[in-house]
Amino acid sequence: MKKHFLIPLNESKLPLFAETIGFNPVQENIGRPNGYPYYHWIQTVSGAGSVIFQHQEFNLPPNNGVLLLPHMAHSYKSEPGEGAPWKTLYITFGGMMAKDILIALGLYQSAFFHWEQEAPLSTFIAEVLKQSDEATDSFSIRASSNVYEFLLLLKKYGKTNKGSLKETSSLVTLYSLIDWMKAELSNPDVGLDEMATFINTSKRHLNSLFQKNFHVTPYAYFVNLRIQQSKKLLLENNSTTIGQIAMAVGFRSASHFVATFRKTVGIPPEKYRHLNGIF
Numbered sequence: 001m002k003k004h005f006l007i008p009l010n011e012s013k014l015p016l017f018a019e020t021i022g023f024n025p026v027q028e029n030i031g032r033p034n035g036y037p038y039y040h041w042i043q044t045v046s047g048a049g050s051v052i053f054q055h056q057e058f059n060l061p062p063n064n065g066v067l068l069l070p071h072m073a074h075s076y077k078s079e080p081g082e083g084a085p086w087k088t089l090y091i092t093f094g095g096m097m098a099k100d101i102l103i104a105l106g107l108y109q110s111a112f113f114h115w116e117q118e119a120p121l122s123t124f125i126a127e128v129l130k131q132s133d134e135a136t137d138s139f140s141i142r143a144s145s146n147v148y149e150f151l152l153l154l155k156k157y158g159k160t161n162k163g164s165l166k167e168t169s170s171l172v173t174l175y176s177l178i179d180w181m182k183a184e185l186s187n188p189d190v191g192l193d194e195m196a197t198f199i200n201t202s203k204r205h206l207n208s209l210f211q212k213n214f215h216v217t218p219y220a221y222f223v224n225l226r227i228q229q230s231k232k233l234l235l236e237n238n239s240t241t242i243g244q245i246a247m248a249v250g251f252r253s254a255s256h257f258v259a260t261f262r263k264t265v266g267i268p269p270e271k272y273r274h275l276n277g278i279f
Contacts, residue, residue: 015097018143020090023129027078027086035071038094039102041150042066042076043125047086051076053110063122064114067154069215070094072110089125093147096266101148103221104228105155108214113158121157124150170209173199181222185229188250192219226250227264230257234273242269 019038027049042051043065050059051066053074060066060076068074078086102108115121128146177199184190195218196203210218226249233245246257261269 014095014144016095016101016144016147017093018147019092019094021092021125021128021143021146022090023126024088024090025085027076027088029075029077031075033073035073036068036092037070038092039070039098040068041091041093041154043089043121045087045089045126047084048079049076049086049088050079051112058112060112063117063119064112065121065158066110066112067107068110069108074110091125091147091150095144099216100224100228100264101151103216103224105151107151107155108216111160113154113160115157115159119153119157121153124153170213174210174213177218178221181225184250185226186248186250188252190222190250195219195222223260223264227261230261230269231265231272234269235276235278238273238278245269 023045027047042060044060044062046062048059048061050057051074052058053066053068053072058066059079099108131142177195180198181190181195184194192203192206196206199206201209207217210216210221214221216224230245230249233240233248242258243254246254249257251257251260258268261272265272267275
């Protein structure tokens with residue numbers, strides 16, 4: 001039997017929400033040439049299936065799962081001759097902060113994961129479904145917290161099958177660029193020109209390559225890194241001024257930092273600090 005949480009009516013205002021979460025005892029074949037509108041996770045419980053995306057097909061045995069970004073074309077099917085039906089667990093989710101959370105956790109990419117049998121990832125979704133039988137969740141609060149906990153578990157226990165993904169040299173280059181970005185957060189002179197120079201390519205090619213792999217522009221990703229670091233600094237020491245934090249994350253002025261923070265997070269940095277109990 002499939003079990004799922006219905007998408008909440010106020011999903012556009014929620015930082016993170018579960019659209020569906022469930023178990024499929026006999027996974028049917030699925031083809032989505034236009035992808036799925038939300039982030040989509042599927043893992044194998046027993047039996048075996050295969051998933052196709054980015055023109056490559058990969059087996060998905062037990063203790064393996066795949067995370068797909070919204071609108072990523074994909075399909076999956078059960079593998080014939082395995083005997084037992086392909087049983088799966090799945091989560092689809094979204095929210096205003098879903099992208100930021102995935103970026104902060106280093107999970108913002110369509111990718112396969114594997115983990116040890118004893119890891120909590122093996123049973124987490126099934127346990128959530130058992131709990132859902134015992135209580136209602138009218139405002140999807142529990143479902144949202146479950147999605148967040150799942151992502152933390154994926155970060156902690158999930159290992160990317162980089163070998164099976166046939167990681168290309170261009171992806172290796174992009175990861176080196178991201179490491180460089182993290183080291184240059186406080187440098188106000190870093191822009192698209194400097195990023196392109198670092199990997200010895202044109203700005204146009206860099207934009208194309210970055211968006212193809214991460215579905216965001218390199219500069220937008222860099223700004224997100226700066227804002228994430230600023231959140232950490234805001235909460236670490238209440239004596240650090242907004243101006244000092246702005247300089248520490250590469251903004252030339254406090255006003256520019258405040259405007260960017262407000263646009264990205266939805267509230268100014270001082271209010272963010274106060275809402276987190278820092279005065």
